Amino acid sequence: MSLLAHSAEDPSPAARTGAPDSRSQLFNDSTTEHYRRSVAEGVARIADKISATRRPFTGVTVDGLSPTVAGIDLEQPLHDPAAALDELEEVYLRDAVYFHHPRYLAHLNCPVVIPALVGEAVLSAVNSSLDTWDQSAGGTLIERRLIDWTARRIGLGERADGIFTSGGTQSNLQAMLLARDEACRTALARENDPDAGIPGERPQGATTPVRRTDILPRLRIFASQVGHFSIEKAATLLGLGAEAVIAVPCGPDKRMRADALAAELALCEAEGLIPMAVVATAGTTDFGSIDPLPEVADLCARYGAWMHVDAAYGCGLLVSRRRALLDGIERADSVTVDYHKSFFQPVSSSAVLVRDHATLRHVTYHADYLNPARMAERRIPNQVDKSIQTTRRFDALKLWLTLRTMGADGIGELFDEVIDRAADAWKILNDDPRFDVVVEPQLSTLVFRYLPYPDDRDPVLSDEVNLHAREALFASGDAIVAGTVVDGRHYLKFTLLNPETTLADIATVLDLIAEHAGAYLAARPEPALSAAS
Ligand SMILES: *Cc1c(COP(=O)(O)O)cnc(C)c1O
Numbered sequence: 001m002s003l004l005a006h007s008a009e010d011p012s013p014a015a016r017t018g019a020p021d022s023r024s025q026l027f028n029d030s031t032t033e034h035y036r037r038s039v040a041e042g043v044a045r046i047a048d049k050i051s052a053t054r055r056p057f058t059g060v061t062v063d064g065l066s067p068t069v070a071g072i073d074l075e076q077p078l079h080d081p082a083a084a085l086d087e088l089e090e091v092y093l094r095d096a097v098y099f100h101h102p103r104y105l106a107h108l109n110c111p112v113v114i115p116a117l118v119g120e121a122v123l124s125a126v127n128s129s130l131d132t133w134d135q136s137a138g139g140t141l142i143e144r145r146l147i148d149w150t151a152r153r154i155g156l157g158e159r160a161d162g163i164f165t166s167g168g169t170q171s172n173l174q175a176m177l178l179a180r181d182e183a184c185r186t187a188l189a190r191e192n193d194p195d196a197g198i199p200g201e202r203p204q205g206a207t208t209p210v211r212r213t214d215i216l217p218r219l220r221i222f223a224s225q226v227g228h229f230s231i232e233k234a235a236t237l238l239g240l241g242a243e244a245v246i247a248v249p250c251g252p253d254k255r256m257r258a259d260a261l262a263a264e265l266a267l268c269e270a271e272g273l274i275p276m277a278v279v280a281t282a283g284t285t286d287f288g289s290i291d292p293l294p295e296v297a298d299l300c301a302r303y304g305a306w307m308h309v310d311a312a313y314g315c316g317l318l319v320s321r322r323r324a325l326l327d328g329i330e331r332a333d334s335v336t337v338d339y340h341k342s343f344f345q346p347v348s349s350s351a352v353l354v355r356d357h358a359t360l361r362h363v364t365y366h367a368d369y370l371n372p373a374r375m376a377e378r379r380i381p382n383q384v385d386k387s388i389q390t391t392r393r394f395d396a397l398k399l400w401l402t403l404r405t406m407g408a409d410g411i412g413e414l415f416d417e418v419i420d421r422a423a424d425a426w427k428i429l430n431d432d433p434r435f436d437v438v439v440e441p442q443l444s445t446l447v448f449r450y451l452p453y454p455d456d457r458d459p460v461l462s463d464e465v466n467l468h469a470r471e472a473l474f475a476s477g478d479a480i481v482a483g484t485v486v487d488g489r490h491y492l493k494f495t496l497l498n499p500e501t502t503l504a505d506i507a508t509v510l511d512l513i514a515e516h517a518g519a520y521l522a523a524r525p526e527p528a529l530s531a532a533s
Contacts, residue, residue: 027125038081039121045085049093056101058094059477065095102501103479103509108285108313110497113344113414115405119398120346128394130164131384132371136394140381143396149403150337151353153318155330161357163386164350164396168312169230171336171352172279174363174388176234178334178354179277179306180219181362186304187215187274220268221245223279224256226286228310231279244276254287254439256280258295265303277306282326283314283342286484286493288422288443290314293328306333312350314443316342319412322419325442333359339399342415342497349395360386417499418444425494425506434514438486444496447484450517463490465517472516479509 027035069091078084098104100111128139143164151160165171191210219240223231225247232242246268249260261278268275278300280291293309300307309329311317315337317326329335332355339349354360364385366373371382384390402411422444429437429448436456437448449466456462467490470483482493492513494506 035125041081042085045089045093049089050098050100053098053101055477056098056104056480057096057474057477059475060095061475065091097480100498100500102498102505104498105494105496105501105506105509106480106482108338108341108495108497109347110341110344111500112346113402113406113411115401116345116349116398119401122401123394123397126394130392130394130396131387131390132382133375133380136383139394139397140383142400143383143394144381146396146399146403147351147353150318150351153408154326154332154335154353156332156335156353156355157330159356159358160353161360161386162351162353163360163383164392165352165387166348166389166393167340167350168228168310168336168338169233170388171312171338171350172228172230172308172310173234173237174352175308175334175336175354176221176231176238176277177388178359178362179221179308180216180238180240182306182359183219183274183276184212184215187218188212191215215274216240218273219244219276220273221277221279222248222261222264222268222275222305223310224248224250224281224284224291226250226254226284226289227279227281228285228312231310240276250289252439254284254289256291256296258292258299261296261299265299265305269303275303275305277308279308279310280332281314282309282311282317282329283443285313286445286447286486287439288313288441288445289439290325290442293326293331295328297328297331300331300333307331308333309335312336312338313341315339316411316415317443319343319408320416320419321412322416343399343402343411344414345395345398345402348393349398363388414499415444418496418501421499421501421503421506422446422494422496424503425496428503428507429510432510435510438491446494446496447486447491448493449489449491450513452517452521459489465520466490466492468520469513469516472520473509473512476512476516478512481509481513 024031024034072087072091078087099109128136130136130139130143133140147162147164148160151162154160163174165174188210216239221231221235221240221244223245227247232245235244236242246264248256248264251257265275265278278296280293280296282290282293284290297307299305309332311326311329314326315335317323318337334355335353337351337353339345339351340347343349364376366376370390371384375382376385383392419441422441425446426437426440429435429446430440433454434450435448436451437446439447449462450469452458452461452465467483470481470492473479473481482495484491484493494509
């Protein structure tokens with residue numbers, strides 16, 4: 001569009017007629033002032049909101065908020081951006097859950113860094129789609145640089161590649177897809193090789209070749225018992241069934257036991273099944289525990305299994321002074337990283353990296369209208385060739401501006417700070433007779449529970465008390481903590497990802513938990529609770 005056609009003197013159709021005009025809402029060279037004002041107004045509202053937020057949450061209930069949202073008549077537009085923002089205050093901003101708040105301690109949601117927010121504004125305004133070069137140009141090159149950068153930090157070697165994804169769930173799915181198709185390829189080649197002489201795998205005198213459908217039911221994936229549920233979901237989506245995922249026991253430190261993995265792999269082989277992949281978790285969601293990566297790598301090499309490292313949470317270690325905790329990750333066939341967890345990036349920002357770029361061919365499909373094979377021959381980089389998505393956000397821009405503004409060390413310092421804080425908080429919890437804490441953290445989570453009795457003689461009551469304390473705290477909005485189940489018992493969880501969370505905040509939240517627990521115990525009719533005090 002030529003600048004002459006729409007100069008500043010050439011008012012938009014809306015300005016010409018004075019009537020609300022949909023075309024004036026299109027972002028283009030004639031509406032940049034409207035864009036500037038609208039976005040500035042939205043930004044101003046958020047800035048005011050964040051300045052005035054005293055609690056992570058208002059404690060609103062589903063029943064309390066639903067009528068407000070349901071009451072909006074979507075057939076009756078407001079035709080007024082300020083009014084729409086006023087309404088947004090009611091339906092969303094007033095009662096949102098604020099991850100930046102130092103007493104938000106629940107899930108793996110980080111406060112976000114400002115350069116990434118600038119990136120978010122830029123990427124959605126330009127709205128590149130990273131499926132093809134002809135929809136993104138420099139966006140594709142930036143994403144590829146960041147993939148290379150991450151792969152180098154991991155140490156995946158010269159043949160590495162990867163792709164940005166919507167999150168760890170998608171990264172894990174893609175990794176399992178590649179592992180499945182590599183396992184099928186190898187198994188088919190081996191079992192259809194008349195000279196391979198593998199006993200017992202084909203019926204005597206079989207003449208029909210082994211097919212892919214014969215292989216799929218025999219594939220097995222190994223992940224620790226505290227691995228992420230997205231692995232089971234991936235196994236289901238990939239036609240293997242959740243039963244294909246074998247849960248490998250952990251030690252008391254919640255890390256996968258290498259001896260247990262060795263035993264499971266041996267059993268798998270003895271049963272004529274195929275060890276498709278081992279998923280080592282580098283930072284489990286509940287405990288932040290890191291599986292023994294070098295031992296897992298050795299076993300994968302021995303059994304010919306694909307080694308996937310789910311570092312959705314632990315990836316921040318790549319830029320931290322604790323990088324050594326990830327030793328062995330460089331031997332992985334694929335790695336999941338969630339920049340939106342420990343790189344302080346807004347949702348979404350994630351990637352899957354692979355050791356050998358050739359394995360990405362399992363997601364390569366060509367469409368005449370989009371990415372015909374001749375483009376690949378001409379080395380035109382079409383990222384859709386490596387992705388399970390087609391239209392795809394330029395999330396990489398957020399990380400790019402973050403690295404260019406703060407640098408990797410800046411991110412690493414923030415992550416190190418929360419890990420330091422978790423170590424200190426563990427000491428507080430461990431010394432506090434009101435609480436039982438499960439495991440000393442490697443990263444930044446703490447799993448603990450309030451004890452009505454110091455010897456926990458009534459664990460069912462402890463379950464009730466902790467479930468109640470968590471809900472009551474949430475309803476108060478004073479702080480948000482998570483919950484989980486350990487060995488069948490209900491526990492509470494802090495996930496620390498905010499360097500602004502102080503030890504004093506943590507102590508305050510522990511006191512609040514104890515208060516809510518105490519109030520619950522005091523309100524119980526039976527039995528008398530004198531022993532609890
Ligand atoms: C959060 C998490 C995932 C899933 O990532 P999403 O970005 O939420 O899809 C996978 N694995 C682990 C270990 C996680 O902590």
